[in-house]
Amino acid sequence: MKKYILAIDQGTTSTRAIIFDKKSKIISIANKEITQFYPKPGWVEQDANEIWLSVISTITQALVLKNILPNQIDSIGITNQRETTVIWDKESGEPIYNAVVWQSRQSQDICDQLEKSGYEDKIRQKTGLLIDPYFSGTKIKWILDHVKGSREKAKQGKLAFGTIDSWLIYKLTGYVHKTDYSNASRTLIYNIHNLKWDDELLDILDIPKSILPEVVDSSGLFGYTTPRSFYGEKIKITGVAGDQQASLFGQLCSKEGMVNSTYGTGCFVLMNTGNQIVQSKNGMLSTIAWKIKDQIIYALEGSVFVGGSSVQWLRDGLKIIASAAETEKLAESIPSTDGVYVVPAFVGLGTPYWDSDAKGAIFGLTRGTDERQLARATLEAIAYQVMDVLKAMEADSKKPIPLIKATGGATINQYLMQFQADIMNIDVGRPEIMETTALGAAYLAGLESGYWKNIDEINQHKNDDDVFKPKMSEAKRKQLIKGWKMAVEATRFFKP
Numbered sequence: 001m002k003k004y005i006l007a008i009d010q011g012t013t014s015t016r017a018i019i020f021d022k023k024s025k026i027i028s029i030a031n032k033e034i035t036q037f038y039p040k041p042g043w044v045e046q047d048a049n050e051i052w053l054s055v056i057s058t059i060t061q062a063l064v065l066k067n068i069l070p071n072q073i074d075s076i077g078i079t080n081q082r083e084t085t086v087i088w089d090k091e092s093g094e095p096i097y098n099a100v101v102w103q104s105r106q107s108q109d110i111c112d113q114l115e116k117s118g119y120e121d122k123i124r125q126k127t128g129l130l131i132d133p134y135f136s137g138t139k140i141k142w143i144l145d146h147v148k149g150s151r152e153k154a155k156q157g158k159l160a161f162g163t164i165d166s167w168l169i170y171k172l173t174g175y176v177h178k179t180d181y182s183n184a185s186r187t188l189i190y191n192i193h194n195l196k197w198d199d200e201l202l203d204i205l206d207i208p209k210s211i212l213p214e215v216v217d218s219s220g221l222f223g224y225t226t227p228r229s230f231y232g233e234k235i236k237i238t239g240v241a242g243d244q245q246a247s248l249f250g251q252l253c254s255k256e257g258m259v260n261s262t263y264g265t266g267c268f269v270l271m272n273t274g275n276q277i278v279q280s281k282n283g284m285l286s287t288i289a290w291k292i293k294d295q296i297i298y299a300l301e302g303s304v305f306v307g308g309s310s311v312q313w314l315r316d317g318l319k320i321i322a323s324a325a326e327t328e329k330l331a332e333s334i335p336s337t338d339g340v341y342v343v344p345a346f347v348g349l350g351t352p353y354w355d356s357d358a359k360g361a362i363f364g365l366t367r368g369t370d371e372r373q374l375a376r377a378t379l380e381a382i383a384y385q386v387m388d389v390l391k392a393m394e395a396d397s398k399k400p401i402p403l404i405k406a407t408g409g410a411t412i413n414q415y416l417m418q419f420q421a422d423i424m425n426i427d428v429g430r431p432e433i434m435e436t437t438a439l440g441a442a443y444l445a446g447l448e449s450g451y452w453k454n455i456d457e458i459n460q461h462k463n464d465d466d467v468f469k470p471k472m473s474e475a476k477r478k479q480l481i482k483g484w485k486m487a488v489e490a491t492r493f494f495k496p
């Protein structure tokens with residue numbers, strides 16, 4: 001009987017269930033969008049039960065679509081939108097509040113308080129992160145502060161906290177409460193040096209330790225599906241990682257210095273820094289990429305909050321395009337933006353600026369500006385933001401980056417990929433299989449279960465990348481970057 005690996009990719013906008021074969025080829029795929037709730041300006045929430053049901057329904061669809069039986073699944077890998085926080089009742093399995101999504105700013109006041117109390121250096125030193133509502137710790141505190149009676153219940157050991165991986169493991173296994181090292185490192189309460197939940201930070205945030213999951217290897221045994229959750233089958237879950245780390249693994253960036261950049265809703269750039277924690281002096285995050293047996297791999301990360309979603313803004317907000325794909329034709333229909341720059345700081349700016357008050361701006365408008373310049377400038381802004389991250393990364397790692405691997409929905413755009421290569425003066429490789437995040441989770445699962453022998457076997461399945469090579473003159477590059485820097489500066493200055 002032919003066996004497969006099932007990867008669950010639970011992303012911010014959608015859940016995907018993907019079935020891979022031994023040659024790492026996609027055999028079946030199913031997708032389901034997730035409802036986003038915006039209860040107040042800046043808040044983003046999701047229904048954790050809807051997320052769970054989307055996982056069940058996409059698994060079912062992916063199996064049925066290609067007549068694959070549940071017992072043909074060798075093992076399961078899970079990858080997830082990171083930082084998004086769920087707290088549930090251990091007995092009933094019911095969430096006590098909506099899932100608070102990574103973008104949500106509802107714990108800003110708690111962050112302001114932490115900053116005022118002077119905890120910035122301590123938090124950075126212990127966790128590799130910055131004080132920002134982005135990370136789980138202040139979201140947990142917010143839920144415990146706002147849901148009546150929850151802190152007492154938590155202290156009695158009746159509640160469980162998890163990022164989405166933990167939530168799904170709990171539901172699939174019926175009781176297992178675990179997470180992996182990559183997800184734990186996004187919580188603001190995990191010490192990435194001694195690999196322990198940090199008592200001092202837990203104390204500062206008033207989070208009872210009893211609600212935390214056990215942290216285990218990214219490629220390891222997390223538990224077995226219950227017959228109820230998986231059509232009567234007991235299938236092992238053997239791979240778990242946050243989606244950006246899973247993408248780094250799926251792109252086989254297993255050597256120190258290798259860089260992967262995802263171009264989805266936001267853009268996330270991760271560099272494998274081997275077993276070293278590189279403490280950034282340039283606004284980057286230090287994080288755990290994965291842990292497999294006695295090998296722990298760290299990464300430097302830069303997070304751009306608005307990437308492909310700026311293209312959605314052109315479509316749904318300004319309504320100057322009908323589909324994201326149109327931006328490519330529009331951009332290529334003119335020789336330049338005529339000096340137009342878009343700075344899509346719609347939810348502030350992430351790495352390297354971490355400016356939460358910044359608002360978006362457009363510069364260089366003339367009477368002749370139309371959708372062509374705006375589309376081109378919006379695509380270029382995605383590449384400029386990734387460039388800013390890469391420059392910060394080079395400064396921290398003290399090494400030039402000769403090549404990045406690119407993945408995610410927006411990489412389909414040829415103009416964007418070529419401009420990225422041009423503006424950074426580096427090669428940009430785009431893989432044939434775009435679902436590298438799910439592939440990473442599948443690899444983690446299949447390596448532990450013995451489906452694949454080792455990384456060398458997986459490496460043989462590597463597809464050739466499309467490589468975009470820089471073509472722009474040095475003079476033009478310098479001139480364009482100068483304009484971008486002025487635009488960002490002016491955007492940050494504009495705080496009436």
Ligand SMILES: Nc1ncnc2c1ncn2[C@@H]1O[C@H](COP(=O)(O)OP(=O)(O)O)[C@@H](O)[C@H]1O
Pocket residue numbers: 011012013014263264265266307308309310311312324325326327328408409410411412413
């Ligand atoms: N042809 C295109 N050109 C530019 N951006 C695109 C194109 N197609 C899709 N996108 C963008 O890619 C994003 C979706 O990518 P995806 O990797 O699925 O995101 P996520 O994993 O964050 O949900 C959307 O923001 C969309 O606007």
Ligand SMILES: O=P(O)(O)OC[C@H](O)CO
Pocket residue numbers: 010011012013080081082083102242243244264265266
């Ligand atoms: O689900 P994505 O692809 O938007 O990724 C979200 C990131 O994990 C947030 O840190």
